[in-house]
Amino acid sequence: MTDIRPVGPTDLFEALVSYPPPDETTVARLAHLAGWILPDTVQAIAVAPVDAAHRPLTIAPGILTGARGDVLCLLLPDPKGNTRLLRRGLEHHRVAVGPVVPRREAHHSHRWACRLLELTSANGHAGVVHVHDHLSGLLLLQDEFLLRTMAALHLRPLAGLTSRREAQLAETLLAWLEGRGVAAAAQALGLHPQTVRYRMRQIERLFGPTLQSPRTRFEIELALKGRRLLSAVHTGGLTARTGSR
Numbered sequence: 001m002t003d004i005r006p007v008g009p010t011d012l013f014e015a016l017v018s019y020p021p022p023d024e025t026t027v028a029r030l031a032h033l034a035g036w037i038l039p040d041t042v043q044a045i046a047v048a049p050v051d052a053a054h055r056p057l058t059i060a061p062g063i064l065t066g067a068r069g070d071v072l073c074l075l076l077p078d079p080k081g082n083t084r085l086l087r088r089g090l091e092h093h094r095v096a097v098g099p100v101v102p103r104r105e106a107h108h109s110h111r112w113a114c115r116l117l118e119l120t121s122a123n124g125h126a127g128v129v130h131v132h133d134h135l136s137g138l139l140l141l142q143d144e145f146l147l148r149t150m151a152a153l154h155l156r157p158l159a160g161l162t163s164r165r166e167a168q169l170a171e172t173l174l175a176w177l178e179g180r181g182v183a184a185a186a187q188a189l190g191l192h193p194q195t196v197r198y199r200m201r202q203i204e205r206l207f208g209p210t211l212q213s214p215r216t217r218f219e220i221e222l223a224l225k226g227r228r229l230l231s232a233v234h235t236g237g238l239t240a241r242t243g244s245r
Contacts, residue, residue: 009034013064013075016042016103017110027103036064039077044098044110046117047072050126057093071117073110094120095128112138119238134238140226141233147226154216154223157206169206172199174224177217 012030015022031038047057048071057072059065064075079100098113112131115138120129131138140147158166175185175196182200186193203211210216232238 009036009064010066012036013066013073016064016075016106017044017066017073019107019111021104021107036062037077039103041078041080041100042103042106042109043076043079043100044106044113045074045076046096046098046110046113047074048094048117048121050092050094068114071114073114075106075110092126094126096120097128097130099131116238119233129238136225137229137238140222141229144230147223147230150219151223151227154220155227157208169199169203170224170227172196173203174221174228176200176203177221177224 012027012034015027015030021027028038046068059074062077064077066073066075094117096113096117098109098111098116101109109131116129116131116134119134119138119141120127155170158169161169171189172185175188176182179185179188182193182196185191185200186196189196207220211220229238
């Protein structure tokens with residue numbers, strides 16, 4: 001005898017976040033069986049407890065839920081202007097909020113909310129992070145091997161320095177690349193402009209004419225940012241303050 005399981009909201013959740021997404025007829029049927037009105041847009045949120053207490057969340061009606069191990073995944077319908085769908089309890093959890101997307105792209109919001117939550121795991125603290133605040137970081141961290149290869153290639157001139165001096169010149173070079181000048185770099189680092197000029201002269205001697213190439217400057221900036229992000233992920237994890245600068 002065939003075991004027939006009733007269709008519920010979890011089935012609809014899994015269908016919406018699957019890739020490729022099912023056809024609209026299937027989604028409409030699942031939504032009808034689950035008593036869920038299909039929205040135009042959705043937003044995924046990934047939630048994980050910070051300790052073993054597993055304090056419960058109060059989830060408002062209309063939110064679809066699914067699970068990935070210890071991670072609770074939520075799918076909010078038409079989330080813009082609907083900020084009270086999650087009523088309380090988030091203060092005891094790590095929360096990653098995906099972007100608002102058309103319903104057919106729910107898998108993207110779900111994927112990146114879960115990925116960002118994974119990247120925050122090392123900090124172990126409750127708090128909310130948003131995919132929109134970490135777009136460039138998520139992009140850079142898609143492939144750690146390529147990121148490390150790029151850093152090894154473009155940051156080779158710093159390799160022979162002491163770790164302290166390497167860190168000083170790396171942060172100065174990144175601030176200079178981001179700000180496009182000594183004054184902006186000095187302000188960002190809280191240093192006297194003369195200190196930045198002195199460090200930049202050292203950097204120019206180490207890197208030679210490669211800094212004159214716009215493409216190489218761009219790749220050096222990516223390498224420096226990527227290395228900083230990798231360090232954050234493997235030590236304290238990404239946080240709301242880590243950002244994607």
